[in-house]
Amino acid sequence: QVQLVESGGGLVQPGGSLRLSCAASGSIANIYIMGWYRQAPGTQRDLVASITRDSIMYVVDSVKGRFTISRDSNKNLVYLQMNSLKPEDTAVYYCNAKNIYGNNFWGQGTQVTVSS
Secondary structure, three states, X not given: OEXXXXXXXXXXXXXXXXXXXXXXXXXXXXXXXXXXXXXXXXXXXXXXXXXXXXXXXXXXXXXXXXXEEEEEHHHOEEEEEEOOOOHHHOEEEEXXXXXXXXXXXXXXXXXXXXXX
């Protein structure tokens, strides 16, 4: 099992920044990719960014140039730096991990609200 705990969400004004953190623990040796997803009310949960254990990064077009994913392997942490936030970025953000056995793990989510 893998446990994921997100932190760093909150209320921010348009144009502001937040950094989300995801702490992974448990059977993390077999994780090959971690990512951030988000889900706004009434919508599906969508991928925002991902990073492999070889640090290959991917971000979706809608946040490219504004969001950056990174990891600290020594501390088993994955970050999502979010800049130039827009009201449409408002959502619950979830950390995700996938292992080599096909298992999917989720954190509890952290709320990000972008509003003036």
